[in-house]
Structure formats: C-alpha cells, structure tokens
Amino acid sequence: MRVLFVTNPFRAHLYVQVPLAWALRTAGHEVVVAGPPDLADAIARTGLPGIAVGDPLNLEAMLAAGPPPDDPTCDPRGTSTGRSVQEDYCWGDALTEIQDLTGGVRQVFFPERTFEDLIGFARQWRPDLVISDPTAFPGTVAAKVVGAAHARMTLNVDRTAQLRAALRERFAAGTPDPMRDWLEPILARHGVEFDESAVLGQWTVNPVPGWIGQTPGVHYLPMRAVPFNGPASTPRWVYEPPTRPRVVITQGISHRDASVSGVSSAVRNLFEAVEGLDAEVVATLDAKQLDGATVPDNVRTVDFVPFTSLLPGGCAAIVHEGGVGSFATALENAVPQVIVPNDFRSEKWWGPVAIGTGLEARGAGVYAANSSTLTPAVLHDGLKRILDDPSxxxxxxxxxxxxxxxPSPNELVPALERLTAEHRTARP
Known part of the structure; x- marks a missing residue:
C-alpha cells in the first residue's frame, strides 16, 4: 500500500514519525513524507522520500514578530504554585484554548494554500493511508478528499481530543466550533462533508505509555516509541565511562530551530543549580542559548549530541522540558528525569505537565517547576534527590x-494494514 506521512514544521515532530515510516517501508510499502519547504532538508536526511507542500513558513521571523511568548495570565494556578495541572486550561477555558490553537496552526503552520497543494499531490499519488501529526490538518482533509484511510500519530498528550471532549456539549448546543469553521469550507469545495475524523482521524497511533492519559471515545493504537535523533556524529568521549554521575541538561530542538526566546529556563539558573554538584554535567546548548554565560568547571557544553548514544552510557539523570524525544530516550534507557515545562502559551499541557506529574507519581522523576518560576535551588534539590536516592x-x-x-513499529504494521483495508473507500 501507499502511505503518506504529514508532519508539522518542527524536526522533533518529524522524528517521531520516522521509525514507523521506516517500519512500513521495510515491510514493502511505499512511503512519502510531506511537510513545509522549511523542513525539506530534514526530511531528506531521514532517507525517506519527501515532498514540500505549501509556501516557506519562515517561522523564526513570524514568531519574532508575534506577541511575547510568556503569558502569566494563561495559567494563574501554575503561576502561583510553580507547577501546572493537566486538567486546567490556558486562560482557564477550553474554548479559548482551542480558539488559540486553531488560529495559531491556521496562520502560522498551515495556511490554506497548503491544503490545496497537499490535496493535489494526494489526487496524483493516491495514498491508501495518511498518517498525520496531530496539528497537520491538511493530512486528514486530503485523506478524506481522496478516500484514503487516515490516522493521527500523537507525540505526548492528545490535547486536541481532550479539548474537543471538554467542549462537545457546548458545540452541540450551538457554540461555534473554530476547527469546524476552518475545515468545513475547505472540504465542501471538494464535495466532502465535515465530520470529527477531519480533526481526530479514524484512529490514532499513540507512542506513549498508557499512564500519560487518553481521551475516551478515541481509537488509540499503542506503539512503543523508538527514539530517532537524525543524522549526527557521536564524539568518542560519549562512550567513555564517566568517573562521576553524568547529568544531561537540554532545552530541546523545537524552540531552538524556531529561535523562540524567553520560553526556556534561563541558562544562568541551570548552571547555578549544577555548579559544585558532584556530577559530570553535559549541557546540549548552542552559542545563542549560552549567550556568553560563564560555564562551571563540572559542565561540558556541546551544541548537539545524539541522546540515543549519550543516555545509554551511564547517565544518572536528565533535565529537560518534557520534549517527546528526550522523554522517550530517557524512558528507553531507564534514566530518571527532572522536568521543567515551558511557559509558552498552552504548550506545557501537550505533554510536559503529564510527563512531570506521571514520572513523579511513579518515583522515576521530579517535576521541578515551570520554567518561569524555576530557581537554581529548586533544580539543585531535584537533582540531589535523584542522585542520592537509588529508588x-x-x-x-x-x-x-x-x-x-x-508493540514496536514493526509489530504495528499488520494492524495498520488491516485498519487501512477497513477504512479506505473508493477514490475519485
């Protein structure tokens, strides 16, 4: 069968899809990955065939021109306590949050021309199955237009489904649905009716542990996450056994790629927290993130090193913001985690909060604090707890x-074949 993957503009989202795409390819299926032109080089370096759809997004310039990334009014309880609750909503209201999500994705990630471009390719290539990032709505729309089976592939928390479940009664009572208002006219132009699968797909591949949380009524297909870091060389020192406990600090690649400032824990706080700690600290920060900061003697800074190589080599703890790649790689290598979620609008509710509270409840990590309230003392205390307590x-x-x-990606392929046969329809 032919399988079309549709990603959003961030490498971290693309990298979640790559292992499953290769599992389908090595099972003998044809695979193409579609994404914005800005991601074309990253797609090519996965070794998978790719196509660019839509116009270049130039995220760095677009986000730099937008509103300040930190918004304390978005999460009053989190601002007062330093930690957020997964059941809360940005600005205290599910409708406001889904309106913000819809507007942001529509204006920044997927303007209307992207839909028409992807639909045109789908009509030409005729995929049997489309697998989309949760925010890549052109994928579900194109699949419905050509009669392909269509699934989403989540990263962490299925926040879109959570929001829609919370708003179901309000939508039924006549409250305008911003996602429907956006997608329904596009589908209508191609003679297709809107239904909930245009937003949530016909099923959802879910590469996260069950304790992260799932929305009732959504067909989830669980899959083991296999971390993929992209092409990179591994320095020789990574394979040398550390003489002290090794601690890794990262701020992720998504915001670095987009050069979003003001959303990550200040580097000076990170360095102050680990200065004097009896540990070998590896900080994956580029020059812009370091910004001339004084580096403590026990810290090694490196622009990038693949975590699939670094974390298996005796890593005792990792500090990160709840990113999908860092989380999955740490889980795979049994590394305790210290989570510091971003305060970038509603982003922390898409995984970091659930990861932090879930790890803490299972004794495998610490939810230190949100980035805007983190202090060096709080981070130092969280790391000490993990390093001193073998539990x-x-x-x-x-x-x-x-x-x-x-189930591994390879083991999931037969289920995808079966579901595709069940859901695929006659194509125009």
Missing amino acids: YAANAARLRSEVRAM
Whole structure:
C-alpha cells in the first residue's frame, strides 16, 4: 500500500514519525513524507522520500514578530504554585484554548494554500493511508478528499481530543466550533462533508505509555516509541565511562530551530543549580542559548549530541522540558528525569505537565517547576534527590520494562494494514 506521512514544521515532530515510516517501508510499502519547504532538508536526511507542500513558513521571523511568548495570565494556578495541572486550561477555558490553537496552526503552520497543494499531490499519488501529526490538518482533509484511510500519530498528550471532549456539549448546543469553521469550507469545495475524523482521524497511533492519559471515545493504537535523533556524529568521549554521575541538561530542538526566546529556563539558573554538584554535567546548548554565560568547571557544553548514544552510557539523570524525544530516550534507557515545562502559551499541557506529574507519581522523576518560576535551588534539590536516592533509578528501570512490552513499529504494521483495508473507500 501507499502511505503518506504529514508532519508539522518542527524536526522533533518529524522524528517521531520516522521509525514507523521506516517500519512500513521495510515491510514493502511505499512511503512519502510531506511537510513545509522549511523542513525539506530534514526530511531528506531521514532517507525517506519527501515532498514540500505549501509556501516557506519562515517561522523564526513570524514568531519574532508575534506577541511575547510568556503569558502569566494563561495559567494563574501554575503561576502561583510553580507547577501546572493537566486538567486546567490556558486562560482557564477550553474554548479559548482551542480558539488559540486553531488560529495559531491556521496562520502560522498551515495556511490554506497548503491544503490545496497537499490535496493535489494526494489526487496524483493516491495514498491508501495518511498518517498525520496531530496539528497537520491538511493530512486528514486530503485523506478524506481522496478516500484514503487516515490516522493521527500523537507525540505526548492528545490535547486536541481532550479539548474537543471538554467542549462537545457546548458545540452541540450551538457554540461555534473554530476547527469546524476552518475545515468545513475547505472540504465542501471538494464535495466532502465535515465530520470529527477531519480533526481526530479514524484512529490514532499513540507512542506513549498508557499512564500519560487518553481521551475516551478515541481509537488509540499503542506503539512503543523508538527514539530517532537524525543524522549526527557521536564524539568518542560519549562512550567513555564517566568517573562521576553524568547529568544531561537540554532545552530541546523545537524552540531552538524556531529561535523562540524567553520560553526556556534561563541558562544562568541551570548552571547555578549544577555548579559544585558532584556530577559530570553535559549541557546540549548552542552559542545563542549560552549567550556568553560563564560555564562551571563540572559542565561540558556541546551544541548537539545524539541522546540515543549519550543516555545509554551511564547517565544518572536528565533535565529537560518534557520534549517527546528526550522523554522517550530517557524512558528507553531507564534514566530518571527532572522536568521543567515551558511557559509558552498552552504548550506545557501537550505533554510536559503529564510527563512531570506521571514520572513523579511513579518515583522515576521530579517535576521541578515551570520554567518561569524555576530557581537554581529548586533544580539543585531535584537533582540531589535523584542522585542520592537509588529508588529513582530502580523505578525508571521498571518503567523501561513496561515500555519495552509495547508493540514496536514493526509489530504495528499488520494492524495498520488491516485498519487501512477497513477504512479506505473508493477514490475519485
């Protein structure tokens, strides 16, 4: 069969899809990855065939011209306590949050020309199955237009489904649905009616542990996450056993790629927290992130090193913002985690908050604080707890065993073949 993957503009989202795309390819299926022109080089470096759809997005310039990224009014309880709650909503209202999500994705990621471009390709190539990023709505729309089966592939929390479930009664009572208002006219131009699958797909590939949380009524297909870091060389020192506990600090690649400032924990706070700590600290920060900061003697800075190589080599803890790649790689390698979620609008509710609270409840990590309220003392205390208490490593090893019991991408292929045969319809 022919399988079309549709990603959003960030490498981290693309990298989640790559292992499943290669599993389908090595099973003998044709695979193409579609994304904005800005991501064309990254797609090419995965070794998979790719096509560019829509116009260049120039995210760095677009986001730089937008509103300030930190908005304390978005999460009053999180601002007062330093930690957020997954059941809360940005600005205290699910409707406001879904309006913000729809407007942002529509204006920044997928303007209307992208839909028509992808629909044109789908009519030409005729995929049997389309697998889309949760925000890549051109994928579900194109699939409906050509009669392909269509699924989403989540990264962490299925926030879109959560929001729509919370608003179901209000929408039924006549409250305008911003996603429907956006997608329905596009579908109508191609003679297709809107239904909920235009937003949520016909099923959802879910590469996260069950304790992250799932929305009732959504058909989830669990899959073990296989981390992919993209092409990179691994320095020789990574394979040398550390003489002290190794601690890794990262701020992720998505915001670095878009050069979003003001959303990550200040580097000076990170360095102050680990200065004097009896540990070998590896900080994956580029020159812009470092911005001339004084680096403590126990810290090694490196622009990038693949975590699939770094974390298996005796890593005792990792500090990160709840990014999907860091989380999955740490789980796979039984590394205890310290989570510091971003305060960039509603982003922390798409995974970091659930990851932080879930790891903490299972004794495999610490939810230190949100980035805007983090202090060096709080981060230092979280790291000390993990390094001094062996139960964190033991619980992380238990979670690794649970993850390894989930179906691998290769093992998921027969289920995708079956579901595609069930949901594919006659194509115009």
